Amino acid sequence: MNDHLQPHDEDWVAYFVGRGHSDPQPLAAGVEGAVYRLGNGVVAKVWSGRGRTLDALSLIRQVYADIRRHPLPFATPQILATEEHNGTLVTYERELPGAPLRDDAGNPPPARRLPAYETDALLTVLRGLASVPGSSAMRRLTVRGDDRPLWEGHTRFPDALAALLLRAVHRNGGALEASVPGLAGLLERTTQALHALPTPPVAALHGDLVPSNIHVDEAGRPVAVLDFGFFTTAGDPAFEAAVTAAIWDMYGPDAERHTAELTSLFATSLGHEEEVLTLYQAAYAMATYDLFGPDESDGHFRWCAALLNRALSGH
Numbered sequence: 001m002n003d004h005l006q007p008h009d010e011d012w013v014a015y016f017v018g019r020g021h022s023d024p025q026p027l028a029a030g031v032e033g034a035v036y037r038l039g040n041g042v043v044a045k046v047w048s049g050r051g052r053t054l055d056a057l058s059l060i061r062q063v064y065a066d067i068r069r070h071p072l073p074f075a076t077p078q079i080l081a082t083e084e085h086n087g088t089l090v091t092y093e094r095e096l097p098g099a100p101l102r103d104d105a106g107n108p109p110p111a112r113r114l115p116a117y118e119t120d121a122l123l124t125v126l127r128g129l130a131s132v133p134g135s136s137a138m139r140r141l142t143v144r145g146d147d148r149p150l151w152e153g154h155t156r157f158p159d160a161l162a163a164l165l166l167r168a169v170h171r172n173g174g175a176l177e178a179s180v181p182g183l184a185g186l187l188e189r190t191t192q193a194l195h196a197l198p199t200p201p202v203a204a205l206h207g208d209l210v211p212s213n214i215h216v217d218e219a220g221r222p223v224a225v226l227d228f229g230f231f232t233t234a235g236d237p238a239f240e241a242a243v244t245a246a247i248w249d250m251y252g253p254d255a256e257r258h259t260a261e262l263t264s265l266f267a268t269s270l271g272h273e274e275e276v277l278t279l280y281q282a283a284y285a286m287a288t289y290d291l292f293g294p295d296e297s298d299g300h301f302r303w304c305a306a307l308l309n310r311a312l313s314g315h
């Protein structure tokens with residue numbers, strides 16, 4: 001664990017003891033909150049600093065219920081109860097099996113050649129989520145940083161995404177343009193290409209399939225997918241595949257190679273067109289570049305700018 005992560009708080013342990021859980025144990029600390037194991041297959045998630053509201057959590061609870069209605073070869077989250085303590089939201093959730101494929105710090109670091117168990121796990125997860133139909137609760141979700149539900153006023157995912165890009169670039173586009181000369185033209189071409197896409201199927205999209213959000217068992221098989229919400233919505237399974245290929249290894253020494261390898265694997269194995277995947281990758285960068293910091297000083301911003309500069313230079 002990095003030392004900038006939020007430490008577990010004895011006060012929270014005492015709080016859960018007071019709620020009748022005899023031996024709460026810290027399970028994981030994220031950048032914005034912490035997870036405690038309460039026993040009897042239940043964990044508590046403390047949402048400090050995540051900027052969620054009770055309404056947003058009850059919507060994601062509904063989305064989780066919609067996903068769980070469809071049989072999947074891996075577990076997905078279930079929120080059992082939600083409460084507020086001293087202004088901080090807490091959810092009680094089923095404990096999911098397995099352990100993160102890698103932690104957020106990238107441990108162990110991704111191998112130069114991604115092992116077969118890892119690419120197989122990704123294909124299983126992508127195929128599974130693509131089989132879950134998009135629901136009306138999913139369409140009501142707002143992606144991180146945006147000011148309205150993604151689908152509001154739209155009937156097609158690519159059109160909703162194109163409108164999101166315009167809003168997102170409007171937020172801090174000046175800073176992005178400084179790092180990506182030619183941004184305006186790329187935005188124009190990207191939104192036009194999105195509008196020109198044929199109407200895709202509408203499935204559940206996780207939107208943040210990074211190694212820490214996929215739990216595997218000891219044999220490396222995916223047994224749970226968790227932490228929906230960052231870019232969760234209903235939409236084109238090709239978007240999920242594209243984003244996963246881009247974000248699976250963002251900062252490792254072989255990140256670009258892994259993105260190229262996964263993009264080509266997902267095109268071949270899942271039947272997506274490679275140009276559509278790269279189009280969606282550029283769209284993701286334009287939709288999320290400023291979500292962790294508004295300028296070049298932030299790592300995610302620089303990662304998005306580099307992806308867009310590669311899109312502009314055609315490789």
Ligand SMILES: Nc1ncnc2c1ncn2[C@@H]1O[C@H](COP(=O)(O)OP(=O)(O)O)[C@@H](O)[C@H]1O
Nearest residue numbers: 028030031035043093094095096100212213227
């Ligand atoms: N329901 C759960 N069961 C088991 N482990 C969990 C559960 N929820 C979270 N965790 C663990 O805690 C880590 C952080 O939780 P997560 O929901 O991914 O939050 P964030 O990444 O936003 O901090 C996860 O990678 C996972 O290993």
Ligand SMILES: [Mg+2]
Nearest residue numbers: 030212213227
């Ligand atoms: Mg996570």
